[in-house]
């Protein structure tokens with residue numbers, strides 16, 4: 001993936017990227033992860049972290065942050081747990097200081113007031129104040145995660161905005177960016193066509209709105225022979 005493609009994805013809404021993933025038959029739209037505050041966006045290569053529960057003492061939260069490169073999106077899997085955190089205000093301030101692009105948590109964070117007054121972006125299942133220290137520990141860093149049926153590999157492109165989070169496989173970023181760009185172009189054309197006097201039904205039909213995200217059927221998909 002070139003810097004140009006990464007830049008294109010960074011400029012595209014997650015809605016159009018999600019449509020492109022649908023068209024290519026790829027899973028990558030992450031259900032149930034919401035932005036902590038309105039208006040935030042982030043896009044960058046995934047830095048993956050998996051947590052696991054500990055029975056008693058010895059759990060830790062967040063020491064891996066020293067190793068995260070600037071521009072990455074930290075993608076943390078705490079198995080969707082909402083009863084203890086894996087991110088807090090110290091981590092937010094350190095990540096912002098290191099120019100980390102953002103954090104996605106399949107779990108919860110705390111110290112939300114700090115994050116909302118710091119130039120840093122988090123998407124999560126929710127928020128809760130009880131720490132993960134002595135409750136969870138890091139099981140793996142920079143290994144593939146499987147979250148809600150989506151595989152997130154280190155270096156995959158994570159894009160997130162007000163609609164939520166999408167993950168684009170690094171090797172498919174070029175195709176996804178080009179289809180998502182076309183989705184954007186067609187959607188703008190539909191609105192322009194209505195402003196020129198067409199009905200929504202006419203404009204959508206003229207520009208193929210309903211199948212923008214529909215996978216192209218090949219002979220092998222349909223069982224047809226050429």
Ligand SMILES: O=C([O-])CC(=O)C(=O)O
Nearest residue numbers: 085087088089090091131
């Ligand atoms: O225990 C945690 O979730 C971490 C925390 O509060 C912080 O980084 O400030």
Ligand SMILES: [Mg+2]
Nearest residue numbers: 088089090111
């Ligand atoms: Mg804290």
